Amino acid sequence: MDVYYTYNYATAGWMILQAFPLIASPTMMVTMLSPEVRETTPLEAYFSRSLGLCIITLGVLSVLLSGSIPLTSSFSDPASGLEDPVAPYALPTMMVTATYHGAVAFFCYMMWNDTGIFAFAIPTLIGTALAAVGVWCVLFASSDGKLSRKTGADKRTSGFPFKNVEADKKRTGKKAL
Template identity: 75%
Template sequence: MDVYYAYSYAAAGWMILQSIPLLSSPTMIVTMLSPEVRESTTLEVYFSRSLGFAIIALGLLTVLLTGSIPLKSSFSDTSSHLEDPTAPYALPALVITAGYHALVSFYCYTMWNDTGNFGFGIPTIVGTMLAASGVWCVLFATSDGRISRKTGADKRTSGFPFKNVEADKKRAGKKGL
């Protein structure tokens, strides 16, 4: 679960880092995006700051919904599930944020190829790493593994396409007893 929590904090941190320029200096953002230097309009400032607040909200919701910060009404609640530390909305939040990072990194990659500006390369690299770790968490960190207490192996594995000769020998030995 450490990778799961690391992903949620890294995703939230990256989203908050992206929103800082949108909130602090929308005029600079508009100046960098427009071909001519001009003063930004109030509508552009509004959209820039609204997007910054929305990205911060998405980052904070990622941390809250994935269960990285436990939300309990009291400290004396003993009915918490110690075996499953994730929140009930953890998997949907994880899928949505991993999809978000994949889309943003794809967009930045296309802009990087189009313009050649390395300013699009950094979000491409970071977004791809976050999307890949989010997909990894969806595939491997969210399943309730059926780990054997005796062998430490996952019980859901099969022998296809290779046979487990040692397990077959042990199984045959137990049947003979």
């Protein structure tokens, strides 16, 4: 499986895992956040469940917009060079989710630093890892490269600071020194 699709499925899984306690038990969430144990108000329960459903929606959208589940009935010709109609929003979705993971990781780190509660370290580490993989995918996995049909090598590479003697031999037809 490609790193890009793994990132999108991990994003969706992490978001669903975060949303489940918000939907299942708003009372537990209020009890963990409040210094005194009390019953939740209807407004707190509404906001907790709404936030949980919103997080699940974002996770599902990240998978749908990644192109791993085709939403069209036709497929494009990859040799045509046109934009992929199956996943035209794949890169923007990945940038938004990577930013989301980075922001949540930063927030959890600040909470961990401020309160000293180790429970904030887990989302800090997972969010940082997902943000790093997302940034890596944006930087390196989003371009197709210019691959040679004959050799399979990337045409954008240069010979600096080392020369490619084998390629020079094939190009000029001469023997290397």
